[in-house]
Amino acid sequence: MRVGLITGDPGHPVLAAAAELLVRRGCRVEAVPIGDGGVAAGALADVYLLKARTPQALAVAAELERCGAVVVNSAAATELCQDRVRMASLARGAGLPFAATVAAGKLAELASPAYPFVVKSRHSRRHDLVALVDGPARLRDLAERWPQEEVVTQPYLPGNGWDQKLWVVDGQVFAARRRSELAVAVGEVEAAPEWVPSARRAALALRVGEVFGLEVYGVDLLDGAAEPVIVDVNAFPGVRGRPGAPEALAGLALRAARERGRGRTAGSV
Incomplete structure (x- = not known):
């Protein structure tokens, strides 16, 4: 073969x-x-x-x-996961608890948002923009560095500084906590605690694969007020260090x- x-x-x-x-x-x-x-x-x-x-x-x-x-x-499923607007629309249309994701145009043109919020590159890729914007000064700084970047905004969900990463390979769920990109940005780095997702979170990750037509993928979760919230889906992530x-x-x-x-x-x- x-x-x-x-x-x-x-x-x-x-x-x-x-x-x-x-x-x-x-x-x-x-x-x-x-x-x-x-x-x-x-x-x-x-x-x-x-x-x-x-x-x-x-x-x-x-x-x-x-x-x-x-x-x-598939090429189509992989490409869909590159566009965070399309991804959020598909997920929310299927009833998945995906973070409210708003297309905001070019970062330099983003005006008068309610702080704090999270801004991300609309098109997911290596070294894309993911940042917490806590006020006008931070927004100006990002806009100067990424003026032409097409972005989306998502609500800021306060957490403990750890993202919940679930990876699925052919129906098998692997998981770990990883230091949030937002926390790393301010220099907070420490060893990740061991973490086993609940059955509810594992089932949610499997449902994502059904909706998106993916067999190898990652799901990023944060804790919402009443339920886990999906903040990103990645086609064929690294799944590093998972036995x-x-x-x-x-x-x-x-x-x-x-x-x-x-x-x-x-x-x-």
């Missing part, structure tokens, strides 16, 4: 560990060139894992799908190929 990796970093820990497991099962694992060369239909792998989220990677994934390839996650995640990812690759009739059964991982 052949597995293609659509990524700019084949050495990423979870991908590299999953690839090693697949190779041990007799699979051939190859990185897919991300460029303008097109895709040869006769050279399709049995399944592709779409880790990169750049426009070029999404174009490659979409072309592979048009040629009949199996891509996890069992590489095995789940390798198993997903095998299952996806097998169920769609392209790969030979290679056993479970």
Whole structure:
């Protein structure tokens, strides 16, 4: 069986560990060139894992799908998670407790908001803007540094400085607390406490996958007044340091190929 990796970093820990497991099962694992060369239909792998989220990677994934390839996650589902306005609209329309997310145009044009609030890049990507705005001075500072950035705003939910991160790989839920980006911005860094999500939070994470059509994804939660609030969804996140995640990812690759009739059964991982 052949597995293609659509990524700019084949050495990423979870991908590299999953690839090693697949190779041990007799699979051939190859990185897919991300460029303008097109895709040869006769050279399709049995399944592709779409880790990169750049426009070029999404174009490659979409072309592979048009040629009949199996891509996890799909190009369409991955692209949807890049637009925080579309993401929030889909989630709230499906009854998910997603934070109220308002398209605010360019950051330099944001006028007279109610403080405090959270501002984020509308288009999710590496090193995008995520910041707490607690007053006019902070807003001016951000606007000077990101004047042309298309942004969204979300209500600020006071917390304990720790984000609740849930990652799902083929229906298996992994979780950890991570220091909030808002807390890190003011220099507060310490070891993450161990955390096991409640059954309610795990079920919520699984429901996100059903709504968004994702098989490998992350869900960021904060505590709301009455229920957990989803503040972000990420397609194919890193899932670093979670025991069992590489095995789940390798198993997903095998299952996806097998169920769609392209790969030979290679056993479970």
